[in-house]
Amino acid sequence: MTAMLRRTVASALLATVAWGAQAQNLMDDGKKLFTQTAVPACAVCHTLKHAGATGEIGPVLDELKPDATRVEKVIRNGLGQMPAYSTLSDAQIRLLAQYVAAATQ
Numbered sequence: 001m002t003a004m005l006r007r008t009v010a011s012a013l014l015a016t017v018a019w020g021a022q023a024q025n026l027m028d029d030g031k032k033l034f035t036q037t038a039v040p041a042c043a044v045c046h047t048l049k050h051a052g053a054t055g056e057i058g059p060v061l062d063e064l065k066p067d068a069t070r071v072e073k074v075i076r077n078g079l080g081q082m083p084a085y086s087t088l089s090d091a092q093i094r095l096l097a098q099y100v101a102a103a104t105q
């Protein structure tokens with residue numbers, strides 16, 4: 001193997017590992033936001049299998065399968081009985097929205 005090829009293979013492997021770790025963070029951090037950090041917790045009102053949530057007030061997210069844009073909008077603005085979450089940071093809202101979309105796709 002040439003040195004250049006070795007370097008290419010090594011960086012491709014590193015990129016895969018880094019991507020895997022990032023995806024893991026998204027799922028772990030998102031789940032925590034969904035079940036604990038957001039107040040009131042999303043899990044109180046929504047069913048989402050990945051988060052172990054069985055709330056029955058809002059739509060079942062596993063069935064609704066919303067994309068991240070839709071989730072982000074409702075977290076920021078609220079809808080009907082669902083409150084808007086002004087206590088979450090932009091980064092938290094984006095992560096939570098990506099998590100719900102990823103967990104239900």
Ligand code: HEC
Pocket residue numbers: 034038040041042043044045046057058059064066070071074075079080081082083085096100
């Ligand atoms: C107090 C209960 C309650 C909590 C807490 C709650 N929701 Fe909801 N959610 C609802 C209800 C009720 C609806 C349906 C609103 C309607 O259609 O009138 C809804 C709708 C939604 C929708 C669909 C929006 C759409 O475009 O139709 C998404 C996605 C959603 N919630 C995600 C979340 C997330 C993420 C959290 C946590 C940050 C959360 N919800 C917290 C009650 C709740």
